[in-house]
Amino acid sequence: MINVAIMGHGVVGSGVAEILINHADRITAKAQTPVNVKYILDLRDFPGLSYSDKFIKDFNIILNDDSVKVVVEVMGGINPAYDFVKSCLLKGKSVATSNKELVAAKGAELIKLANDNNVNFLFEASVGGGIPVLRPMAQCLAANEITEITGILNGTTNFILNKMIVDNMDFDAALALAQQKGFAEKNPAADIEGHDACRKVCILAALGFGKHVYPEQVNTEGITDVTLDDVESADNFGCVVKLIGHAKKLPNGKITATVRPTLVGRDCILSGVNGVFNAIMVRGDQTGDVMFYGKGAGKEATASAVVADVIDCVKHIDARKYLYWEDGSPDYVDNSYDETVRLYVRATSDNFSELEAQYEAIFPGVSCVKNKFRGEIAFITDSEKESLIKEKISGFKNLTSLKVLHTFF
Amino acid sequence: MINVAIMGHGVVGSGVAEILINHADRITAKAQTPVNVKYILDLRDFPGLSYSDKFIKDFNIILNDDSVKVVVEVMGGINPAYDFVKSCLLKGKSVATSNKELVAAKGAELIKLANDNNVNFLFEASVGGGIPVLRPMAQCLAANEITEITGILNGTTNFILNKMIVDNMDFDAALALAQQKGFAEKNPAADIEGHDACRKVCILAALGFGKHVYPEQVNTEGITDVTLDDVESADNFGCVVKLIGHAKKLPNGKITATVRPTLVGRDCILSGVNGVFNAIMVRGDQTGDVMFYGKGAGKEATASAVVADVIDCVKHIDARKYLYWEDGSPDYVDNSYDETVRLYVRATSDNFSELEAQYEAIFPGVSCVKNKFRGEIAFITDSEKESLIKEKISGFKNLTSLKVLHTFF
Numbered sequence: 001m002i003n004v005a006i007m008g009h010g011v012v013g014s015g016v017a018e019i020l021i022n023h024a025d026r027i028t029a030k031a032q033t034p035v036n037v038k039y040i041l042d043l044r045d046f047p048g049l050s051y052s053d054k055f056i057k058d059f060n061i062i063l064n065d066d067s068v069k070v071v072v073e074v075m076g077g078i079n080p081a082y083d084f085v086k087s088c089l090l091k092g093k094s095v096a097t098s099n100k101e102l103v104a105a106k107g108a109e110l111i112k113l114a115n116d117n118n119v120n121f122l123f124e125a126s127v128g129g130g131i132p133v134l135r136p137m138a139q140c141l142a143a144n145e146i147t148e149i150t151g152i153l154n155g156t157t158n159f160i161l162n163k164m165i166v167d168n169m170d171f172d173a174a175l176a177l178a179q180q181k182g183f184a185e186k187n188p189a190a191d192i193e194g195h196d197a198c199r200k201v202c203i204l205a206a207l208g209f210g211k212h213v214y215p216e217q218v219n220t221e222g223i224t225d226v227t228l229d230d231v232e233s234a235d236n237f238g239c240v241v242k243l244i245g246h247a248k249k250l251p252n253g254k255i256t257a258t259v260r261p262t263l264v265g266r267d268c269i270l271s272g273v274n275g276v277f278n279a280i281m282v283r284g285d286q287t288g289d290v291m292f293y294g295k296g297a298g299k300e301a302t303a304s305a306v307v308a309d310v311i312d313c314v315k316h317i318d319a320r321k322y323l324y325w326e327d328g329s330p331d332y333v334d335n336s337y338d339e340t341v342r343l344y345v346r347a348t349s350d351n352f353s354e355l356e357a358q359y360e361a362i363f364p365g366v367s368c369v370k371n372k373f374r375g376e377i378a379f380i381t382d383s384e385k386e387s388l389i390k391e392k393i394s395g396f397k398n399l400t401s402l403k404v405l406h407t408f409f
Numbered sequence: 410m411i412n413v414a415i416m417g418h419g420v421v422g423s424g425v426a427e428i429l430i431n432h433a434d435r436i437t438a439k440a441q442t443p444v445n446v447k448y449i450l451d452l453r454d455f456p457g458l459s460y461s462d463k464f465i466k467d468f469n470i471i472l473n474d475d476s477v478k479v480v481v482e483v484m485g486g487i488n489p490a491y492d493f494v495k496s497c498l499l500k501g502k503s504v505a506t507s508n509k510e511l512v513a514a515k516g517a518e519l520i521k522l523a524n525d526n527n528v529n530f531l532f533e534a535s536v537g538g539g540i541p542v543l544r545p546m547a548q549c550l551a552a553n554e555i556t557e558i559t560g561i562l563n564g565t566t567n568f569i570l571n572k573m574i575v576d577n578m579d580f581d582a583a584l585a586l587a588q589q590k591g592f593a594e595k596n597p598a599a600d601i602e603g604h605d606a607c608r609k610v611c612i613l614a615a616l617g618f619g620k621h622v623y624p625e626q627v628n629t630e631g632i633t634d635v636t637l638d639d640v641e642s643a644d645n646f647g648c649v650v651k652l653i654g655h656a657k658k659l660p661n662g663k664i665t666a667t668v669r670p671t672l673v674g675r676d677c678i679l680s681g682v683n684g685v686f687n688a689i690m691v692r693g694d695q696t697g698d699v700m701f702y703g704k705g706a707g708k709e710a711t712a713s714a715v716v717a718d719v720i721d722c723v724k725h726i727d728a729r730k731y732l733y734w735e736d737g738s739p740d741y742v743d744n745s746y747d748e749t750v751r752l753y754v755r756a757t758s759d760n761f762s763e764l765e766a767q768y769e770a771i772f773p774g775v776s777c778v779k780n781k782f783r784g785e786i787a788f789i790t791d792s793e794k795e796s797l798i799k800e801k802i803s804g805f806k807n808l809t810s811l812k813v814l815h816t817f818f
Contacts, residue, residue, distance in 0.1 A: 019552055023552070026552075026554065027552070030551040030552075031551075129696075130693075130697065132550065135544075136541035136545045139721065142716070142717045143435075143436070143712075143717050269681050272680070277678075284539075286709040287709065288703065288707075288709075288710055290541065290702065291701075291703065292700070293678060293698075293699065293700035294696060294698060300695040300697075301695065301697055303552075303695065304552040304696045305696070308552045312548065
């Protein structure tokens, strides 16, 4: 029998407790030994549960109980999660977490600490909720060199954009609906400003390319500036607007890492990822594009991913799972690298014939959608160096508005 | 250092050899020890390769060389692969294979043999080529009870159907194109008649539900009867026609297992799986729907999945990966179970007004698409017991043609 402690009894933590306790038979079969929840750490009281007797308020009880071999960290945030996890690893306890903020900020350090103490630090649930993606990336793609990772990593923003696309709802109404349905928090900033997706890009890039990427190194843009006009105009080009997290190896040995609203062609499987679903597409040099899809959040999905990690920790109590990346460095992420891209451009002017003339002169032969009534021209450029396209765009004069978005085909 | 032997130097075998030999550094890093290809078994000669000296023609050299700890079986077919694999496992050698025919026919027996001899028998590449799906199913979904598996499991038929849908090409022309592009074999029966997809359903169902399913237990129907009329008519209902492999737990403890052309709603992510790509959707009781997507075939993709298994065998030389299912039984698959379904129906008659009248009488209130010129009515039924729908359909008289297909929304 292996004793487990759960730190945090919020949405995910209660889900973990319920699966481990209510499905004990199934867990025992998979783990090949009984898994016993000994403690649940939470500052709040939870009377009336079948397992109310397991609650404690003092972390040191867990830390100093040598019979606890696996600790689940589902408190969220960096403090005190970071200190608690570090202490557990140092004491020879394996840790399973769903805390993307912690892994994105401290992953390399905690992985090293786990290795040094011959225990495991697993965090499958930190990316894509219940979608198995980190483990398959690490294991099944072992024979591949991963070159690019592209994902829809935040269910809240995907739900909002989807409502804008399908139901013609504007951003504010879609956000309100997401909040009403419990898909968005009261303070939705972490989602809609792209920070949540940014953390997941950090973790995916670190695992895929072998070196830590810090959140502040990712060019992060949210969806607050995406309008119904953008969504409708994208449709004219056979595209949908998605919040895309992206990381890619560069020829100079560095990488790019971005989160931004992006036009995705309807031919691309990512365009069909709707509602609160997430998807992560991984490009390997041998296997080509592989995609993992599922619910990116939700109590049961996330909790089941944590429990899978717990089972793995139990099964590898004296061995180490191979999951490793090295520390990052300030110049490792190079978002100023001049990539060849296709950009979506939409420009308006009070002088439509002048705008038309400029367009014909600057982007001759590029097909466009004109809306004389709005004084608007929209188009997707040919493939060129980004700097060159932006220089061309700067040739437009007397515009009343200009929108430029990246594309993914 | 671990010595490996490769049995078979066809498309996949040569790919495995090339990855193991040309990317030795990367493989060593992942396997944490050098992996040396000692023998390649093939009856043909391969002069002029950088590794021509490794070829042998006598299986017993591999079998009797105790320094060979891992054997790759990529010969295909059941004989002599079955005898060779069995002998290797009995001799304490782990085996990695891409041979779906072998796993579908003999999986339970070979897994047991591997367990009994404390070695591993891995076969990630047997389903979905380079898509990691079996290992994530076994590991990451450990906390889930899997209830249903739905997949596009054959790239050749998906390519053909896609050409019919997108380019309005008829079946014969699309098949000829697939052959010309090397996606279909000269004798395409195994693909277009559904046998290849059937074997993958067997393996997925066995792993997902814990009990072997034999190919002859799967209701298998290919795509040879799918016409351009079907494809066009499906489009009227917002659907595409896909060859869907499906396995599902039944309330009676048994399962259904089928392969058949199916109308898939365009809202479903599976409808966006185009060309030679495959996708497997797994429904878990905790995690909901999770989908794995990628190239289902091709030398590099399949070979890289085999190599990942080799690496796993090397890393677990003294341990066993948990991958297990028990033997099947004759009554385990119950395809006569009367499920609640929605069926697509298209009927034609020389007497269109009689057909209309019958339709109004038998399926009142169900919306349909009428084509008076063709004397045709097409519709998708409401959800009802399959037996009841079929009984209703049998009420149509004097039809000149009748097509009934299953649906997946």
